[in-house]
Amino acid sequence: MLRTHICNELRTGHIGEKATLAGWVDTIRDHGGVKFLDLRDESGVTQVVFHDDALLDGVNRETVIAVTGVVEARDEENVNPKIDTGMIDLRAESITVLGPSRSVLPFEVRESTDTREEVRLKYRFLDLRNPDIHKNIVLRAQVISFLRRRMEELGFLEIQTPILTASSPEGARDYLVPSRKHKGKFYALPQAPQQFKQMLMVSGFEKYFQVAPCFRDEDARGDRSPGEFYQLDFEMAFAEQEDVLTVAETVLYDTFTKFSDKRVSKPPFRRITYAEAMLHYGCDKPDLRNPLVICDLTDFFRGVEFAAFKNKPVRGIVADCSGCTRSFFENSLKYATSIGMKGLGYITLSEGNFKGPIEKFLSEEQKKYLIGHCDIKEGQTLFFISDAPGAADRFAGLIRTWLGENLNIIDTDAFEFCFVVDFPMYERDPETNAVGFTHNPFSMPQGGLEALETKNPLEIVAYQYDVVCSGVELSSGAVRNHSPEIMKKAFAIAGYSEEVLEERFGALYTAFQYGAPPHAGMAPGIDRMVMLLAGEETIRDVIAFPLNGNAQDLLMGAPCEVTEHQLREVHVKIR
Structure with missing residues (x-):
């Protein structure tokens, strides 16, 4: 010893x-x-x-x-x-x-988080000695252990799915692995266990889960690590949307209450439709810690002689700015123009009357309507956002967030969960004008085959859902399209022939022709969960050995060159 x-x-x-x-x-x-x-x-x-x-x-x-x-x-x-x-x-x-240790260190261990990231990641073994970073990795292990136990208690069986598989168009670029035994052919690392877990349902396993590694060749963000990430992947047979949401809210609530002292919204979490989320929060991952809600003023301004808002969507946000200085409003305008808006109109209710640049365009009756419709109180300010369809919602969402942060009204001592449901099944590509899938191509359209055959594709919604925590998307999920006929029609609308369907998704498409139960699932991201619980701004601080923002492993020197002999063995030549 x-x-x-x-x-x-x-x-x-x-x-x-x-x-x-x-x-x-x-x-x-x-x-x-x-x-x-x-x-x-x-x-x-x-x-x-x-x-x-x-x-x-x-x-x-x-x-x-x-x-x-x-x-x-x-x-x-x-x-x-x-x-x-x-x-x-x-x-x-x-x-x-x-x-023994070298006498000169690349950084002070206890101050490593103040060091440039490229130095931290090059000497990650030192960075991990920092008690705060070390604590994050311990927390991660505890969270994963708890998730496993909780899923097993709920009757789920952990099953591992392949890491070497076939390339599949699932939304991001694949990582390809050349085959030595099969010249000119490649494996791909799985972007998600999507098709495998659905085939497990067809195989008779009714409750599957896995702490699943996923690989996507995509750019980094603060809440997304390039290269690989882990998710709590689960799927349920003979299940509908609410069955999956109930499991998710049970496990997430138990996890967040166990590992945080913050207030956690209790189940059942709010269900917010995609259309409602875009209208009232300006995005599909609303931060419900922010009490501000966007209202629709498009119809109102059709009767107002104000050219800037004519024939455009108009959104309003009411905020209590009673103690704000002139510079606050000047800064709000600066922010609005910095994100691409042409301006930011507002009026303030003071002593029963509105003050502000738009006030003169409103009649007394219209002012009374705004006060009642938007529930404006004395001293509160109504901000106006107007732009092209789509842009108006996005800008309103950004202004809502800016106001929440600068008025200091976001409850940072809480985790607020919600489910965003009823996502559109299809969208139109702005460049090609073609109709394509918006979310997951394996989702069941609401209304089934009849909806696909009779509705405008852009009006069809799917049994698709996201779970959002304090403005961070933790997971997407869906009720799966397990019918070959419905799948064939759904893909045809998106421009895929049956031949292409069989070529790209042949195993799943074939499996569904041998008796597939209705099934549904989702996959909350473990890295993002731990990031929120640890209170970190970047996901790399909760991963033991992450890639940097440029998808490089600075510690091991990956990606790296390999020898000509290695390339010849796998039949690859560098262009």
């Missing part, structure tokens, strides 16, 4: 005992004849006192040592209540260097 105790174990009850600790040298302080060393391991820190300087010859910070000594009580004035071992010291008698 290299140690008798861990660094966060010794207390006043151990005074007088001999102990051996092992860990990393956190700091060394010279107090003139006496040196104090903070020894750190995964559990915490213990202060070690050295009366013999020679024991520390050649020992630098981040050196791994084992030290043996006697546990002593600290003097009253030296007690440190901030750490668990703050009542005692270990008086060193001997020391063994287990792993």
